[in-house]
Amino acid sequence: MVAQALSALLQRASIDDHDEVLSSANDVLAKSKSDLHAQHVKVVALSKLDRYEDSLRVFEEAGDALKKRAPLEYAYALYKSGKVEEAIDVITRLGGGRGASHLEAQASYRAEKFRRAADLYQDLLQDKEALANEENDLRINSWAVDAQLQWKGYPDSVRHGRPSRDDLEAFETVYNAACLSIAKGEFDQSEMLLKRAKELCRTSEDLTPEDKAEELLPISVQQLYVLIRQGKSAEAESVMQEISIDSIAERSTKKIAQNNITVARGTPENPFLLHKALHQSPDTTNADKLFDYQNNIIMNNSHSADLLAQKYDGIIRSASKTLSHSSYPSIESRTNLLSVYSAAAHARGQTDTKALKQILPLLERRPKDIGLLLTAVQHYVNAGNTTSAITTLEKSLQLLEDSISEQDQDVRYAPGLLGVLISLYRREGRRIPVRTELAKAAAHWQARAIAERPTTLLRAAGTSLLHSSDPSDLKTAGDLFKNLYQNDSTDRFAVAGYVASQAPLDYTKIESQVDTLPSVDDLISDIDIAALEQSGITPSSSSTAAAIAMAGARKRPSDGKTEKATKKRVRQSRLPKEYDASKAPDPERWLPLKDRSSYRPKGRKNKQRAADRMQGGVVGERAEESPAGQPKVQTSGGGASSKKKKKGKR
16 A cells, blocks of 8 residues: 555656656655556656666566556667667657657667668658757757768768758757768868857857867867868867867767877877877777777777787787678678788788788688788789789679679679779770679669669669660660669759660650750850860860861871871780889880990900990901901911810810
């Protein structure tokens, strides 16, 4: 009866102090451990006090009954404890609701599912009636998601452009807009926005001095990064004075600040000091961890310092331990970067052909290790051996192509890996393999869901097939561009590609699409042709098309001189090892060494032979007796032979 009375009192009570609420809930649970309402009140109070681990412990001890009663609170505790995937799983079973959408968007953001988070925030913003006081928060969070989409490599999914007047009123929105500009590489714009964010934060009337100091720290850390990238050392030094690393509460921000300050101060002569500086900040936790792209940069700097300090065996051990739990092949940045640093550690500071002696045996054992493969390819390219680089890459790609694994097939036609192969083909002037590879990749990705298709790769494949005279290639290009247009009706590139591919086959099919494309006059309306010609730009061939058509053939210039022949491209593998394109070749390089003007003989015999061959030189007796090019003839006289006998043992 006492427990029931306490529980009833707790339901009617209105307490602002969360510690008091927690104390009251504990009093009820001391009398009745299975009181579901008291358990619910307790987990809410613990979450309000930021004791999320304790809240999860109560959920686990109470069992499924409490989880069913308070699924949103359970998902929130999971999210704040860093268990974002479990939190998303719980939320998706709730069946909707505005609160659930907010929480799923936040959890998706931390799980780096930025496209899903962006869609959720967009849906929340569409409901104007339910916005109430949420609009400002939703605007701030949607800007943050767009910044991460840009960093992640999905610029087509970014919804924001330049910040509006309303966006510039809150320092949080301005800060996130600056982060988006940084991800785009617009450092001048981001520097201006960060200064604006600092000004708004300092003059805010809603923040206490302590809150202002806490909010200014991450802005200063981001500003330091921008100044480093711009090369503004003096201003970066000034911003560093504003950053107190010990005052930063978040471990992730503290780690970034420590890294940027170390980089801004330059590499010390002693690599062990650099190693110590980069390892001063503590590791992050699941609830406060870095994003993948940030973590990769930190790992790069850390392992680079390890290499400078010659900690080769340590890198090999740590990389092997991590890679043993990774699947091959993989296109994940972290996995491949570890392979690269492991290869560098095995090479022990050597490069090019010397490093390949250590790396190639590793590649033989792990032919599907993409990071190791690209490292070997890079060393071949640095050594000027493009042919071996292509052969090595083709060998591993063939293994992936022959595999029945879907993951192997996706890695085989990954845009980045395919881009490396195509770049090497183009370096050797091999056009047909480029078209073949792009066509195969397009066929592979066409079978995938629309969300998984790499748009940039499909565009490149369609554009390459347009240069083919084969009708089947043009048809394939038309199908590619048609699918791109169906996915995005505003894609003019896809419309233009479709028109270009179908015009030679059946012009009647694309007559309606031609009118939707901008005219040539509109495209060149803002171009000053006279200014271009005055600047030294020669007219295009289209400006003299009529004259060429009338002439029917190319004529010699009026001065009687022949046109300069097009310089023939020479393969890199056929050039001498020490070839320098900036130096003029020796015109006498085809003559024997002794016939060149720069030849200077050494030794008495060689000098005598050179003097004998010289025109206008002094003719000696021996030269008269035996002219060059004629054999010597010995004459016999009445006495002994003039040839002396060689001395030797008898």
